Amino acid sequence: MGLAEVQQLLARLYTDGELRERFFVDPLKVGRDLGLTAEEARHMARLPSSQLNMFADSLLNKRLLGVGKLLPLIRRVLSDRFTTHFRRFAATRDYDGHTQYLGDALEFARYLEEHLREERVGSGWILDLLRFERARLKASDPSRRWVARYFRHDISRLVRSVARKEKTPIVARRSTVAVWWRPVRRGTVRYAVFAAPSIFKKGQS
Numbered sequence: 001m002g003l004a005e006v007q008q009l010l011a012r013l014y015t016d017g018e019l020r021e022r023f024f025v026d027p028l029k030v031g032r033d034l035g036l037t038a039e040e041a042r043h044m045a046r047l048p049s050s051q052l053n054m055f056a057d058s059l060l061n062k063r064l065l066g067v068g069k070l071l072p073l074i075r076r077v078l079s080d081r082f083t084t085h086f087r088r089f090a091a092t093r094d095y096d097g098h099t100q101y102l103g104d105a106l107e108f109a110r111y112l113e114e115h116l117r118e119e120r121v122g123s124g125w126i127l128d129l130l131r132f133e134r135a136r137l138k139a140s141d142p143s144r145r146w147v148a149r150y151f152r153h154d155i156s157r158l159v160r161s162v163a164r165k166e167k168t169p170i171v172a173r174r175s176t177v178a179v180w181w182r183p184v185r186r187g188t189v190r191y192a193v194f195a196a197p198s199i200f201k202k203g204q205s
Contacts (some may be wrong), residue, residue: 009034013044013056017091020056060090066101067108070137073162074112074130077169085112102137109134125171128153129162132178139180139189146181156193 012034013020023030024045031041064086068075075082089111113130128151139147154174161170175196180189 009036009044017056020053060087063090063101063104067105070101070105071109071130071133073159074109074126074133076162076165077126077129085115102140106134106137109137125153125158125169128155129158132159135178136180139191142186144182145185146179148177148179150196151176151178 013023019030027041027045028038031038031044036044064083067086068082071082078085086108089108093107109130113127113134116127116130131149132151132155135147135149138144152173152175154170154172155176155178157170157172161168176193177196178191178193180191182189
C-alpha cells in the first residue's frame with residue numbers, strides 16, 4: 001500500500017470510532033478487509049490507541065472549527081447542539097483528511113436541516129436561518145451565477161439580530177426572497193432581499 005493510501009486509511013481510523021475499535025480488537029482481519037498486508041496491519045496496530053484517539057479528537061475539533069466558521073449564525077443559535085449534531089454527522093461520513101471545509105459545511109447543513117425538521121425547533125425560524133447560510137455558501141462557489149431562496153420570516157432582520165448577538169433574535173413573519181448573483185462569471189457576489197410575490201406565498205403555504 002502506497003503512502004497516499006496509508007494516509008487515507010489513517011484518516012478513516014481517526015474519524016470512524018467504530019472502525020478504530022474493531023481494528024484494535026482484530027487488526028489482522030480488519031486490516032485485510034481494508035487492503036493492508038499482515039505486516040502493515042501489525043505495524044499500525046502498534047500505534048497506541050490513546051494516540052489515535054487523541055489524533056481523532058484533534059482532527060474532529062479542527063473540522064468542527066472550520067465548519068463552524070462557515071456556519072457562524074446557526075452555530076451561535078444552536079450552541080452545544082451544533083457540536084452534538086456535528087459529531088453525529090462526522091461519525092456517518094468518510095473523511096479523507098483534507099481540509100475541504102466548504103464541502104463539509106454544505107453536507108453538514110443538509111444533514112442538519114433534515115434533523116432539525118424532525119425536531120421541530122424554533123417554530124421554523126431556525127430552519128430559515130440555516131437555509132440562509134446554506135444558500136450563502138452555495139453562492140460563494142465562483143462557478144455559480146445566481147442562487148435564490150424563499151423564507152417565511154423577515155430574513156434580513158433575523159440575520160442581523162443573530163449576527164449582533166442580540167439576546168432575543170428578531171423573528172418576524174414576513175415572506176421574503178433572498179437572491180445572490182454575479183453580474184459577470186466569477187465576479188463579485190451581490191446580494192439583495194425582496195418581499196415575496198403573492199404567487200410565492202401561495203406556493204409555500
